[in-house]
Amino acid sequence: MKIIITGATGMIGEGILLASLDHPEIADVLMVNRRASPLKHPKLSELIVKDFTDLAAHSDHLGGYDSCWYCAGISSLGMSEQKYSHITFFTTILFAKELARLNPEMVFFYLSGVYADSSENGKIMWARIKGKTENALNELQFKAAYSFRPGFIIPLKAQKNVRFIYKVLKLIYPFLFPNKTLTYDEIVTALARILTLGYNKNILEIKDLKIIAKRAECTK
Template identity: 45%
Template sequence: MVGEGVMHECLQHPAVEAVLLINRKPSGFSHPKLKEIVHTDFYNFSAIENQLAGYNACFFCLGVSSVGMSEQEYYRVTYTLTLHVASTLSRLNPEMTFCYVSGAGTDSSEKGRFRWARVKGKTENELTRLPFKQVFNFRPGFIKPTRYLKNANKYYQYIGWLFPLGRALYPSGFCTMEELGKAMINSARQGYEKPILEGTDIIELARRQPVSGIRESFT
């Protein structure tokens, strides 16, 4: 859901020149700005490395729930895979902005009670040490999906009515898919004051207009 929603915002945004989508299977999407690579092994990008250079930003939206997964498999998918992709991209694109979709409650100390939060925290911490231009870790909570997109989780249709109430009572825990996508785009265009963005930071950054003199287009 997040990957599709962020892609949608990028394709609609006038400052985005081109989007490269890397998937394990064809997405079925078509757009003049969009190029897609179907690649099944995200632990080995050697076969497609020559197509990954020249990009200003990576919006990394891949992720899984820890429910029902062994500790080793969750670590492999969440930490090992993410760091492999990020390490490859930092080598090919040292001026790249890397945006990682983490999650509310992530544990930066890596010592907390919840396994998933520790692994996410370790992933965030290691990403910030890579030689990117800048790294931003996004920690959304409840995300209201964009209407008419096909990959919205079905449970949102049953609890979507909670969004206005949750946003009013606890704005840091509730953002829209549009806000998340626009915030990621704006982070690549103009940066942000801190590397970890909670819900209120996402909302704030999504609303910002570019400052004068900033590069107006990117890929």
């Protein structure tokens, strides 16, 4: 399978990228970044896109892919609702629309958040906008669109971009809350399996990702 990954210079995107490069069923990975990454791998190629809302000059490089794993994003801390919405909703949807046009058989996976608000009416700003983005993606002309909501993810040893708090929490969180903890291998294994076989829910919670990943391991 051939996949596109965005946000690979961020913490979660980097972890998913590294796990994807190790996955035997993933043959080619195109990372679409706003800035260059030093990472090199035989499976990996890179496309620098400064503005995700303007893909016209890059269309020739974005066709022929089976899936996009959209991990680009930003923290809402200190941001106005208007600015956060522009980055999280507007930019994501424009990017996704262009991919859907170029790859109508593509399966799109969106990195959301555990408490994303699908009703779009809650009091938490970031959760409303994440939920709005999830809902809008489901309306696009992809083969399928899924939003995955991971909780705490155990950092990989090879990761360069890991916040200090995660380095501390990885020592205790998985033992205190194993059902709310994922590994990057679990996430990538689950997404790869869904890409091949589909799934009956568009929202992938922690328990869904764990179940699918375990099911995939049992079939090897």
